[in-house]
Amino acid sequence: MTQSVVVQVGQCGNQIGCCFWDLALREHAAVNQKGIYDEALSSFFRNVDTRVVGDGGSISKGKICTLKARAVLIDMEEGVVNEILQGPLRDVFDSKQLITDISGSGNNWAVGHKVFGNLYQEQILEKLRKSAEHCDCLQCFFIIHSMGGGTGSGLGTFLLKMLKDEFPEVYRFVTSVYPSGEDDVITSPYNSILAMKELNEHADCVLPIDNQSLFDIISKIDLMVNSGKLGTTIKPKSLVTSSAGAVKKRHQKPFDAMNNIVANLLLNLTSSARFEGSLNMDLNEISMNLVPFPQLHYLVSSLTPLYTLADVNIPTRRLDQMFSDAFSKDHQLIRADPKHSLYLACALMVRGNVQVSDLRRNIERLKPSLQFVSWNQEGWKTSLCSVPPVGHSHSLLALANNTCVKPTFMELRERFMRLYKKKAHLHHYLQIEGMEESCFMEALSSLSGLIEEYNQLDATKSMPVEDFPRLSVAM
């Protein structure tokens, strides 16, 4: 089995990362009753004897001693990382796997990318190499960051290129939180576009997320829980929304609950690689099946169910509802409309007591309402993992490569242009060594190129599907 390393960069990245590790521990605790360090655990955790000084403490088999996350935590401010190190997860992180600074990136991509990139390049490389050495067979780096700020956006994408150069055979999956329209960081469009260029060129797969969608999901759950609509069958505290604490009040910005959703996404994405099932799906299969052209690697994700049902024996009707929900906008982690756009590819990753006939039945049922590109009319990637997530009897993660991401990118470009035309705040960037206007132009052109590719595919949407003439063979 393979291992993955999580690289969490910036405030957003580290907060989400923290939720992820908490959930991962709880999931494995629920599955691994005997306390034996098994291969599933080793995919994200090392087993360490902390009494041994230095590096010799790794234990590969047998009882669990101390679990250490395969993670590298990077932030140019100390606040968030310090909070993690004082919180309940402090023993999960190896103190040698942290890189922090004091001053922060000031919401400036250039500071994150150019200044801190150069300053910390050696250190970051060293930590990454260390974490790779601890892996028997490293398959994937998961990078978690936000696009709108300075550290996650700038430094996060700086290390993407480093990962590509240093570990060319290891996949780079990036979970990126995109800024919503009402984002309070004024320069977020600049930061996002500059970061997009790096994502276009150096990421294998990007899972875009936006805060608004997460917020809408949380609101909907709160509504259902508080209205008592679903009666006593709903447990308010599900692994999806709550962390160690209680359910947050609605008027506060419930970042923890929102972060938990993203954490669940990562857990479900890797479940079929970690646990057994009748149709396994490894991480390298995600890229293989969902990325038909190297640039088009942005995947829309949707998760169901979002609340725990106490009733374990779900009748078929409920199971089918789960599939329908996965294709409803309410369950998506980014605001987009895949049903009215063009699908290039779609993957359904199912967990729990779901069999191939349930999959087939639902694919047949949902297919007619979805539009697929002409050369991939019946292209579905499916996986069945026997182990359900904690607190649920089954779950579904749908990943779609769909042209519906285009409006998100176009909106981003709009907001960028509004700022750039007035040269607003540009001097903060240009005063950084290595930054010139051409950087902005290149980034813009990279994004426009991407949008154009989606445009071309969209243009084929209404055309009739014609078969290409086949080779004719002389008999």
Place this chain on the structure above:
Amino acid sequence: MSVVTVQLGQCGNQIGFEVFDALYTDSHCPQGLCSKRENEAYQASCKERFFSEEENGVPIARAILVDMEPKVTSQTLSKAAQSGRWKYGQHSCFCQKQGSGNNWAYGYSVHGPRHEESIMNLIQKEVEKCDSLSGFFIIMSMAGGTGSGLGAFVTQNLQDQYSNSLKMNHIIWPYRTGEVIVQNYNSILTLSHLYRSSDALLVHENDALHKICAKLMNIKQISFSDINQVLAHQLGSVFQPTYSVEGSCHYRRNPLGDLMENLVPHPEFKMLGIRNIPQMSENSLAYSTFTWAGLLKYLRQMLISNSKMEEGIDWHVQPPLSRLPTLGKASLNRELQFNTSIANLVILRGKDVHSADLGGFKDPALYTSWLKPINAFNVWKTQRAFRKYEKSAALVSNSQFLLKPLDTIVGKAWNMFASKAYIHQYTKFGLEEEDFLDSFTLLEQVVASYCNL
């Protein structure tokens, strides 16, 4: 003579387990409906073919398990060991840490050469345990990366290293609506390579097996385990021992050799399919009785109307009155109703087997013009019943049954190829566009050949 099985990838290993389990269970089935001596001869023959023996008497499957990631093989090994009835050899497993990612090129060009020596060594060890080798049975899927790519590589190696032994590849045809998005690419690459290096391709379609589970076995929530068990039942009904000569009581020694001899008269036509009758849940079995006449009538119609099971057969399809040459490709567009055969083998097991009348299968109208029924049709029998079925009949046929599915896969792969979608994933690992074109060309040839029967 013995058959060495190579189980490749998740699919190959999951199926392999069910097959050995079915073979074992059948050979130890108490309701053989024959004499004790007969039953013992049957068991011994089955054992010689598929199992070797350990000191304490536990049969060990003559198989090697290969996968590029460890979850499935370790599950398969432990499942067999836990059954307490039979098991796999302790050192018969080869696995790696990271799978092939559904990438045929990765399975063929990276994993293949990298692990060639280890895998071939394992096979050699298993071959050495056999007194006499009938050949290899390779179980693999077409849609994924390991079964398909590594399977093609291993088969090629077997052709080089064991040129005198036969190779039959058991291929799983994926669901039409997809399990893997690049399944059509992986399929055409696999088929074209196997066509050059394998002796026969025995095909099972997931869609067909699924329908059997739904309609005949009445299973509500169908799992891959259910599907694999139906498949294993069909394979068992073909591979279990049968008499070598009409009227004798000695069992055939060379299952693969005999199958090839009867069914693959020409190397251009290698694709074989299985149909089995009756097939039902054990509960229904207790209440059913059959006559050979009835079973064979249904089986014959299943053959000519290209039906995969005994329900929903189109009885209107009949053999053509005169064997006019068909118009090539144009005829494919017409509703290809009648399924022309090249060769057929019917295997009968159970009560009164010698009284069965097989005239219906000897009709020359069923067959292509260049083979007489006397050469094209064969029947094998045994009185020993198969798995509680008082009478059961299996049909292995080399016919046009896969023509439409093959044509569909080639068409879809071609459309994808013309758009260049996903090609970069393959060229990354040493495959070129030329290789794709070669595969397309070969398969269009095969389609045309079957079409013109």
